[in-house]
Amino acid sequence: MNEALTLPSPAKLNRMLHITGRIEAGPQRGYHRLQTLFQFLDIGDTLSFRPRDDGELRLSPQISGVNEQDNLILRAARKLQEESGTRLGADILLDKRLPLGGGLGGGSSNAATTLLALDHLWDLGYSRQHLADLGLALGADVPVFLLGRAAWAEGVGEQLTPVELDTPFFLVVHPGVSVSTPAIFQAPQLTRHSPPITMARALQRGASSWRNDCEATVCALYPQVAEAREWLSGFAPTLLTGTGACLFARFDSADQAAWVKQQIDHDWQAFVARGVNVSPLHAALGCRH
């Protein structure tokens, strides 16, 4: 009962992202239909879980600016309690490293790590697909974090096909401005009717042809993102992840990426990380079992 479990909660990048229309029916009605390539980064947050026998859920520390009850970690844990009827609870420790609202999927990743950890500690035995179905209501990126493989995604990001992508080093830059995902998806000028392409075509055309349909709108509404994009593009091919605010530039070596990081003369948050095709969460779980 006192077994503790410490697990990574990695970041994701959208290596490309097209918006091809809107979902007409079902729970995601009105959401935009995407085609995207997800890849994980070898860095992220860390979560530790210890079961409690009184049913309480306790998270520490809190995330500044996020209401405790809205925290996706507690929402994921509560969802699993409701689904299973378990009388168990948990103490959860969070080491938050990923910037909030950066397009790195930190909240969705935290939710996915929580679902997998508590499924194990509470001995529920749910399949990953069942956890992904539960998790999709918490965030569109939860299913890929549960799959744990780089993937081509359609729908709102829940129809997943595993892929093997190149694994470069990235310099990830957060220009210090918070981008509102709803504001981007509501913007009249957003490119929302890209012609659908096949996964094979996207992969065959390769990284040099990949784009993010949100980028022009985000840069128009947030000049700080446009400025960081222009600066970073001077060194290496650069794209926005999700709806931003983070940008990522692609390098062949960690040294090259670190050198460019050192040249930053703005008040931006930046880190070097590698793209990986197996989620560090699943790599850690694989080592345990």
Ligand SMILES: C[C@](O)(CO)[C@H](O)COP(=O)(O)OP(=O)(O)OC[C@H]1O[C@@H](n2ccc(N)nc2=O)[C@H](O)[C@@H]1O
């Ligand atoms: C853009 C991505 O980062 C790509 O990985 C994700 O799809 C974003 O997913 P997410 O963080 O779960 O998005 P949310 O923060 O729940 O979305 C906020 C709002 O953006 C709009 N939204 C979001 C995703 C989507 N595919 N279509 C949308 O229209 C919806 O109005 C939604 O209520």
Ligand SMILES: Nc1ncnc2c1ncn2[C@@H]1O[C@H](COP(=O)(O)OP(=O)(O)OP(=O)(O)O)[C@@H](O)[C@H]1O
């Ligand atoms: N545990 C959590 N970690 C991060 N954000 C959380 C968490 N719980 C709730 N949130 C809320 O969710 C919002 C989105 O967080 P997240 O870091 O997932 O955004 P993101 O990186 O833009 O993700 P995406 O690419 O999925 O849009 C945050 O601004 C915050 O208000």
